[in-house]
Amino acid sequence: MTLTKKYLRKVSKVLALHSSIRWLHIGCDEVFHLAECSRCERMVRDTLRSGEVATGWAAWAAMDEKLYVFVEHVKRVAKFVKEETSHRVSPIIWDDMLRRAPPGALRSSGLGDDLVEVMVWSYAEDASSLVPPRLWRAYSPFRHLWAAGAFKGAYREDANLPDLGRRVSATLSWTALLRRLGKSRLLSDQNNLRGFVLTGWSRYDHFAVLCELLPPSVPSLLLNLLLLRSPPPGSSPTLQQTTLDSWLRFLSCPDGVGRMTPKALYADENYWASAIEGCSFPGANALEATRRWPTLMAEAAIAEDTAERVGWLTEWHARRGFSSPWRVSKALQRETAMERELKRYRAETGRILSQYISSSAAEEWLQQKVDPVIERVEKMVMWARELVKKETWKRRTLSVPNSGANTNSKHS
Structure with a gap:
């Protein structure tokens, strides 16, 4: 076949x-x-x-x-x-x-x-850059056309959350483009354009890693739908405060929670996610878990960098079994605490994501995002535990057989 x-x-x-x-x-x-x-x-x-x-x-x-x-x-x-x-x-x-x-x-x-x-x-912030008017003229043989933007899955292959500023800009540019096309008679037949589709890709292709998941992206879907339902006027439409206020009401945000201006939304791609903490919408707990991950990952990276940079817990020390137990014990406390925190986050996030998506998809996200960080921290903990056990040490100069590097240089 x-x-x-x-x-x-x-x-x-x-x-x-x-x-x-x-x-x-x-x-x-x-x-x-x-x-x-x-x-x-x-x-x-x-x-x-x-x-x-x-x-x-x-x-x-x-x-x-x-x-x-x-x-x-x-x-x-x-x-x-x-x-x-x-x-x-x-x-x-x-x-x-x-x-x-x-x-x-x-x-x-x-x-x-x-x-x-x-x-x-077109998922670009300027839709017309990819689909200019000449293209619409070329598509005149087709009786019906559709237009499509995106509320997620259109910026970075491994993104955790939608960049709401970019998504809003892209949707607003679409509303302006369609308005211009209508005035230019390229879409003069009301039946020519069937409708507008908001895509929400979860991976860039069949083999790619997961990008933004649907549950934490619900706020982006909602805001872009509001913009399409009531497009701002003008040839260069901008996000209105009234639209943001409606958005917060639909997200069931308590009074005083989530208040933001269009300027603040555009200023920081992650601001919106922290601003609506405490709102009650489907996927809110998934958003909070996803939002926490970059911070936790950065904390793990800082702890790892600190342990290596201060000069007593590096791969060089681990390979030779040679370091100060007193110095290493301090790093061991930090790394052990970080290991516990990461594993607790993994368990909690797995339970949350499984409320909305398949267990296999939840596990895939955790394996792609969280597990590599846990493995690095576990490695540091293992090194530290071995080093603090040492009571005797070899004399310098030190070497490691079959290390794949010249460890007998004057810097060893």
Whole structure:
């Protein structure tokens, strides 16, 4: 069975499971490796020579084989979705693979023949930098378009929390862009733009680490929805204090808790998370646990750095079993306390996250974020415990057999 057939079987299962849907997003973004194998190259050449491809589309396909392979795959999947659902479900695709295609190629490809609806996405603080007006003109063959921004998962691959200032700026830039497009008649048909989607990615791709989780990102989702529901006026809209006040009310913040200005929100990417401590919304405890992690990680790093920098608890000392037990005992107290704190945090956070997400996802987050720090602290504790046991020491100069380094130098 070919990969395409396996994929179509999965699509069929999704359609069967969600029998009442009107749209199905079939992805198709960021196809970095396309038409690179000899099989693809041969298939393209043979197909174009056969005369089976419409003349107009064949001419464009001959100039851009990658575009041809991409479009033909999308058409096959889209037609499958249409036929499986008696044309009740409309397939949606991301737009980025079409951005460099000439308008003539898009018109000739057949994609715009009511096959797919295109979702134009930009997560940049200036949406128009990625999707300028010329792109919307190029998408004129498509009867329906969507727009998409993000409330999380769009800034840094290993982020713990959304940068709310960036997310707000991006959404506001979208509202301004759509307003300009409407006035310029590029979106004059009210049915042309289906709607706006707020994405919330949890990892950048299938193999990537987890980024912002959904539970602690609920405040970002809420604030961006408020901005989309009631966009500020003007060509350069700004976040209004009234919107922030509504946001805090929806988060069930007690009087006096969470009060902030737009300027404060933008000034520090982490300020918002500490400002709404004490508010009662779904995911509040997950936000508090996630917010604590960078601080705890920094404390562990400082303790580790201090232990090594003061000069008695380094890997050099541990490898040689050579240090001052009195000096090391002080570091041992600090590192042992830090080890207890980290393990307590791990247990508590695991319980909290498991209230909202699968236990495997919670465990993955802990293994990626917390466990490496615990392991480093455990190593320091192990070194210290061995060193404080010492009652006799070798004379200098010291060396360690098979250390992989020249330990007999004048600096040993």
